[in-house]
Amino acid sequence: MDMFNAIIQVLDSTIRLSVPLLLACLAGLYSERAGIFDIGLEGKMLVGAFAGAAAASVFHSAFIGLGMAILISVAFALVHGFASITHRGNQIVSGVAINFIAAGSTIMLGQAWFQQGGRTPALAPDERFGAIIWPGADALRGVPILGPIYSELISGHSVLVYVAFLAVPFTWWVLFRTRFGLRMRAVGENPAAVDTAGISVAWLRYRALICTGVLTGIAGAYLSMVQNGGFVKDMTAGKGYIALAALIFAKWKPVNAMFACLLFGFLDALSIRLQGTPLPLIGKVPVQLMQALPYILTVILLAGFIGKAIPPRAGGVPYVKER
Amino acid sequence: MSAPYAKLPAWADYGLIPVINLAVAFVVAGFVVLLVGENPFRAAAVLVEGAFGRGQGIAFTLFYATTFIFSGLSVAVAAHCGLFNIGGEGQGYIAGLGIGVVCLAFDSVLPWWLTFPLAIIAAAAMGALWALIPAYLQAKRGSHIVITTIMFNFIAASVMVYALVGFLKPANSMAPQTRTFLEGAQLPKLNWVIELFGAKIRSAPFNISFLLALAMAFLVWVLIWRTRLGYEMRTYGHSSKAARYAGISEARIIIIAMMISGALAGMMALNPTMGDQHNVALEFVSGAGFVGIAVALMGRLHPVGIVLAAILFGMLYQGGAELAFEMPAISRDMIVIIQGLVILFAGALEHMFRPYVQALFASLSPRSVGMEAIKGKGA
Known part of the structure; x- marks a missing residue:
């Protein structure tokens, strides 16, 4: 029974740890599917976390906090859009700039x-x-096996956790079953075709970035208002980059993204749980190896050793109308 | 199709536009200062005074600048080849491993002028090695260099924690850092150079690696503009198709450019470890690798520009420390914001003001922008 409880606990913290990754990963999915690389996920999450916690403590309302988190995060996403869509700047440089401004401000x-x-x-x-x-x-807590699963794993999370997991089918639906989704995917693959069809490439990409901003805002709010009771400096601690890794790992697909984030969350939960305890068969695994594993896995995947991760074709390329 | 932007006179391209971009970045930073309820003009005065007011400040400014010259050159070399090396942070960090091993092994037997070259080789080799893997993956397997170098930053951080805790720290110590290096691995200070001009310096870590940085800046200039390899790199950076057509091996040029870039990033670790702290500690790079991006963009990827931009950022770091002391509402993180704004306006938005400048030039003297021929034809 101890073993079972331990597993439940690890899985429970897996869910808690993968939620911010999942939200940020889906956020990245919207912008990258629309052809905008976004390494500014980290920064947008950070400003979301800060704005959320700050507004919640000033106005004494969690919902005002969440609203503020989304608002500020969207504002940063629009700055990214202004630089990389309107002014056709380098998207990676712009993302780096956003991370810096977020970390400092x-x-x-x-x-x-x-x-x-x-x-x-x-x-x-x-x-x-x-x-x-x-x-x-x-x-139901007392019921063996199913009781703990229901009461620990499924129940007892904050509303944002459920929002995150519902965002997965919702994103799938938007991406593959709506006109907006079809156009968004098209603009990430071949913007010239979308332009020829008389649809504004810029406006479509801006809308995708607004979706990104909303989701990173929620991710930030989760960090500072659910996981932690307030904002701590640099609290995203590289989660934006892990989310980016997860996005590549998921090959830019929403359901895969969920599993990738759960996997990375699980690795994180396991490394916290296992700190210093030896594993059967393998022996003692250094904590640092566990922490580096998501990155190593992503590099291996990118190198094409586990399937091939093919990014949206127009990703990172500013769209220039024929002159 | 026409070129996206008409030509400007060189002085406007390399002087005026960067200055405008920089000025806008500082104006926005001024608004942030207003937001926290301080006077931006007084803040700027304190900052400049702190950086250049006394010999002590100048020495610290140049100390910070040393690291930024290396990281800026690293970004620039890769950028000339069309590659965005965002992994300078990790390459510099992992170089600390090489420096640590060399210094711990030789600091009691060799004088500094023998340890230093060995440490340079170790640092450059580790940095180059850390850049080699992403370069190879980009060249041979087509994985995106930006993503892999970001991942390698994190992997470097994990490796360094493991190495420092595992075998670099002394057995009887809890702190995850090496023991203090003996004299054989301490770089001589250059403070006396500033003292020649009559300034007094109590103690500042400004050291001989500054000269190495200047030498590297010169070598990078030679490499990029005076060698065949540099020409190939620039060709590849401008157009990979043209380079392939000219018979330049894609894999070779990517790997060489990234290894040079990594080696330069690795060398930036010499300054804080052997020059200042005299040990290798956790997080000793502290973001200098990323500052290199801002420095390289601001210096327009030219070594002279990079040295100037590095000194400007050194000034921000040193002056920022003074500023945080004078105005409690402004913390040292103001520098990070300014850095971000510089990257935004000098990098991502570098063309924002160009059309206006062009229009201005065109109205003043059409000839200077090459508009004569097409004037009046709706160009």
């Missing part, structure tokens, strides 16, 4: 406004998104 504004060394004030329970207990979760 969150700490500096946090310090200036709250004077807590770059943190925001600790959020009260009603300023955060609390856990939702599903009906019967407590009653």
Whole structure:
């Protein structure tokens, strides 16, 4: 039974750890499918986390916090769009710039406004998104096997967790079953064709980036208002890049993205759980190896050793109308 | 199809437009200062005063600039070949491993002038090696260099934690850093050069690796504009198709350019380890690899520009420290914001003001922008 409980615990933290990755990964999916590389996911998550926690603690409302997180994150996405769509700048340079501005401004504004060394004030329970207990979760807790699965894994998460997992089928539906999705995919593969059809490439790409901003905003809000009771400086700690890795790992597909994020979340949960304890057969695995594993896996995948990851064809190329 | 942008006189291209972009970045930064309730003009004055006001400040400015010259050159060499090496951070970090091993092995037996060349070779080799794998994967397997170099930054961080905790730190110590290097691995200071001009310096880590950085800047200039290899790199950077048509081996040029870039990034680790801290510690690179992107963009990928941009960023780092001391509302992270804004305006938005400048030039003297022939034809 101990073993079983341990597994449940690891899986539970897997879910918690993969949610921000999943939201950021889907965010990246929208922009990359539309042909805009976005290494600024990290920065947008960070400003989302900061804006969310700051607004929630000032206005004492989790929902105002979430709204603010989305708003600021979208604003940053639009800056990326302004540079890379309107002015046809280098998308990677623009993403790097956004990460820098986010990293610096969150700490500096946090310090200036709250004077807590770059943190925001600790959020009260009603300023955060609390856990939702599903009906019967407590009653069923005692039932062997299914009880813990229902009450620990399925029930008892915050609303943003469910939003993240519902965003997966929703994204799939948008991408593959709507006109907007079809056009978005087309603009990532062959923008000239979309332009010929009389559809604005720029406006389509801007809309994709707004979707990206909304999702990174939610991801940030999750970090600072659910996982943690407030903003801490640099709290994204590379999650934006892991999400990017997951996106490649998922070959730019929403359902794959969920599994990739769960896998990376699982590796993270396992490395926390296993710290220092030897594994059967393999022996003691260095924590650092576990932490580096998502990156190593992505490199191996990119090198084409596990299937081939083919990015959207027009990714990273600014669209120039024929002159 | 016409070229996207008409030609400007060289001085406007290499002087005016970067200055405009930089000025806009600083104006936006000024608004951030206003947002936290301080006076941006006073902040700028404190910053410049802190960086150049006293000999001490100048020495620190040049110390920071040393690292940025290396990382800026690293980004520039790759960029001339059309590659975006975003992995300078990891390449510099992993070079610390080579430096650590060399210094720990030789600092008690060799004088610094023998340890230093060995450490340079070790640092450059480790940096080049760390760039080799992404380069190979890009050249042979077609994986995107930006993504792989980002991944290698994180892998480098994990490797360094493992190495420092596992075998580089002294057995009886808890802190994840090497023991302090003995004199045989401490670089001599250059503070006396500034003192020649009459300034007083208490203690500053400005050291001899600055000269190495300047030498490298010169060598990069020779490489890019005066050698066959550099010509091939630039050709490939302009048009990979043309390069292939001219018989330039794609894989070879990518791998060579990235290894040179990685070696330069690796050398930036010499300055903070052997020149200042006299040990290899966790996170000793602290973002300098990324600063290189801003420096290279601002310096327009030219070594002279890069040295100037590196000194500007050195000034921001040193002056920023003073600023944080003088104005508590402004923390050192202001520099990170300025860095981001510089990358945004000098990099991603570099063409934003170009049409206006062009229009201005065209109205002043059509000949200077080569508009004579097409004037009045709706060009």
